[in-house]
Amino acid sequence: MATLCRVRHRWKRIKCAHVLTRSLTGKFDYDLVVIGGGSGGLACSKEAAQFGQRVAVLDYVEPSAKGTKWGLGGTCVNVGCIPKKLMHQAALLGTAVKDAKKYGWQISGPVCHDWATMAEAVQNHVRSLNWGHRVQLQDKKVKYLNMKGSLVDEHTVKGLTKAGKETILTAKNIVIATGGRPKYPTNIPGAIEYGLTSDDIFWLKKSPGKTLVVGASYVALECAGFLTGIGLDTTVMIRSIALRGFDQQMAGLVTDYMEAYGTKFVRKCVPKRVEKLSSGALQVTWSDINTGSEHKDTFDSVLWAVGRAPETKALGLDKLGVKLNKETGKIVLGADESTSVPNIFAFGDIGEGRPELTPTAIKAGKLLAQRLAGHSTQLMNYDNVATTVFTPLEYGCVGLSEEEAERRHGKDGIEEREWDSRDFLTAQSLGLDA
Numbered sequence: 166m167a168t169l170c171r172v173r174h175r176w177k178r179i180k181c182a183h184v185l186t187r188s189l190t191g192k193f194d195y196d197l198v199v200i201g202g203g204s205g206g207l208a209c210s211k212e213a214a215q216f217g218q219r220v221a222v223l224d225y226v227e228p229s230a231k232g233t234k235w236g237l238g239g240t241c242v243n244v245g246c247i248p249k250k251l252m253h254q255a256a257l258l259g260t261a262v263k264d265a266k267k268y269g270w271q272i273s274g275p276v277c278h279d280w281a282t283m284a285e286a287v288q289n290h291v292r293s294l295n296w297g298h299r300v301q302l303q304d305k306k307v308k309y310l311n312m313k314g315s316l317v318d319e320h321t322v323k324g325l326t327k328a329g330k331e332t333i334l335t336a337k338n339i340v341i342a343t344g345g346r347p348k349y350p351t352n353i354p355g356a357i358e359y360g361l362t363s364d365d366i367f368w369l370k371k372s373p374g375k376t377l378v379v380g381a382s383y384v385a386l387e388c389a390g391f392l393t394g395i396g397l398d399t400t401v402m403i404r405s406i407a408l409r410g411f412d413q414q415m416a417g418l419v420t421d422y423m424e425a426y427g428t429k430f431v432r433k434c435v436p437k438r439v440e441k442l443s444s445g446a447l448q449v450t451w452s453d454i455n456t457g458s459e460h461k462d463t464f465d466s467v468l469w470a471v472g473r474a475p476e477t478k479a480l481g482l483d484k485l486g487v488k489l490n491k492e493t494g495k496i497v498l499g500a501d502e503s504t505s506v507p508n509i510f511a512f513g514d515i516g517e518g519r520p521e522l523t524p525t526a527i528k529a530g531k532l533l534a535q536r537l538a539g540h541s542t543q544l545m546n547y548d549n550v551a552t553t554v555f556t557p558l559e560y561g562c563v564g565l566s567e568e569e570a571e572r573r574h575g576k577d578g579i580e581e582r583e584w585d586s587r588d589f590l591t592a593q594s595l596g597l598d599a
């Protein structure tokens with residue numbers, strides 16, 4: 166006990182001395198420490214370094230429940246936009262090759278797809294991006310630390326390596342850009358044990374085979390789209406509506422098109438349990454929300470695409486009083502990306518009310534870096550952000566959905582017009598669009 170007290174005492178003295186030195190000299194190890202090396206964190210740290218700021222970025226990937234892990238660059242590079250878009254492209258090519266025969270291309274033999282070849286190419290491309298990000302950080306003199314970051318105080322971050330080695334970094338400002346991770350559904354036996362998420366699907370060495378995709382938003386429909394496109398038997402289970410928040414007329418076109426291209430849909434149903442049969446197949450039992458009736462089928466893989474949870478757990482935010490939205494767990498932010506604690510900022514997927522999109526994370530990160538370096542006062546404008554859902558029918562949109570416009574302005578307050586691309590061309594060529 167006595168030893169423990171002495172040690173504690175010494176630690177306190179060291180800590181006090183540290184704080185004193187800092188306040189007397191105003192010196193920190195860095196101008197900016199960024200926790201999270203994804204789309205936003207990398208953009209913010211590189212931009213800050215460009216303005217001569219001393220910057221460090223910590224990035225650490227906790228393996229998925231299935232043990233999948235990856236390198237620097239965050240969700241978009243490793244388990245999001247990039248591998249998704251490449252697999253989507255693989256699917257589109259398959260359709261084009263099949264169509265090509267009708268256009269006179271001489272293609273001998275049946276058109277079939279090999280998952281392992283595609284996966285290897287995609288994974289190699291992602292690894293090259295991981296490497297590219299490391300080189301860019303080095304070139305821009307940003308210190309990269311492969312460590313899990315947590316907050317000690319409003320100027321201090323603790324980094325922890327995989328081997329448990331600790332590093333303390335002090336900074337004038339701290340930025341949190343730790344993004345999110347896929348959620349598993351609660352209380353469905355077998356969900357975690359036998360299920361995959363988007364953190365795993367792009368890193369599989371073997372084809373997922375016949376797949377059940379649970380969920381009906383971006384991730385679910387995009388994954389189901391490319392799985393169908395490369396020839397896999399794919400079913401989407403929707404518990405309510407597809408593409409919530411999007412114009413529902415357009416969402417209908419997306420799912421109709423997918424259905425026409427072979428994706429199966431099970432509507433108004435929720436999974437109950439997943440069991441592994443002796444054959445190795447996964448037996449999923451689900452119930453119909455309207456009738457309560459139970460149904461079963463077997464699949465090779467079950468992909469949960471039921472939303473994402475913010476990555477705040479390891480950060481020690483509660484100790485410092487960084488305010489979170491209790492429902493979503495995301496960090497509450499001001500228009501300037503400030504948190505409730507001075508000198509601590511956050512943005513990207515971790516931010517309450519922010520779009521979960523890469524371009525907005527990048528732009529917000531760059532603008533924040535410029536403001537912190539005193540080079541600009543410009544705030545991020547989150548209005549009217551364009552987005553695309555990369556299903557076989559690529560659906561891009563910007564602004565309000567019809568439903569949201571009606572909710573805000575009433576049915577009589579909006580005017581509906583039908584356009585097609587020729588209208589834009591004609592208007593443009595006649596100079597009428599000015």
Ligand code: FAD
Nearest residue numbers: 201203204205225239240245314343344513514521522523
């Ligand atoms: P992230 O990119 O998630 O980066 C956070 C980083 O912080 C991660 O590397 C994480 O491991 C790390 N980290 C977490 N905690 C700590 C800690 N304590 N210490 C150190 N490091 C930590 N967006 C688009 O715009 N277009 C698309 O086509 C698109 N497709 C997508 C497809 C899928 C399947 C998914 C899942 C997402 C997609 N997105 C897309 C969304 C996009 O990937 C995210 O919006 C974007 O990556 C968010 O950037 P971020 O910087 O906020 O976080």
Ligand code: NDP
Nearest residue numbers: 350380381382383384385404405409470471472473521553
């Ligand atoms: P979302 O939160 O958008 O959607 C979750 C989906 O899962 C909804 O359809 C929801 O249904 C359903 N769901 C939730 N819980 C359950 C459950 N227990 N059982 C059955 N279904 C359930 O999550 P996503 O992961 O699809 O996307 C997250 C974000 O990532 C998006 O908002 C987007 O910003 C970003 N992203 C962007 C992409 C792009 O730009 N192309 C691509 C992919 C992701 P319900 O509607 O009934 O709640």
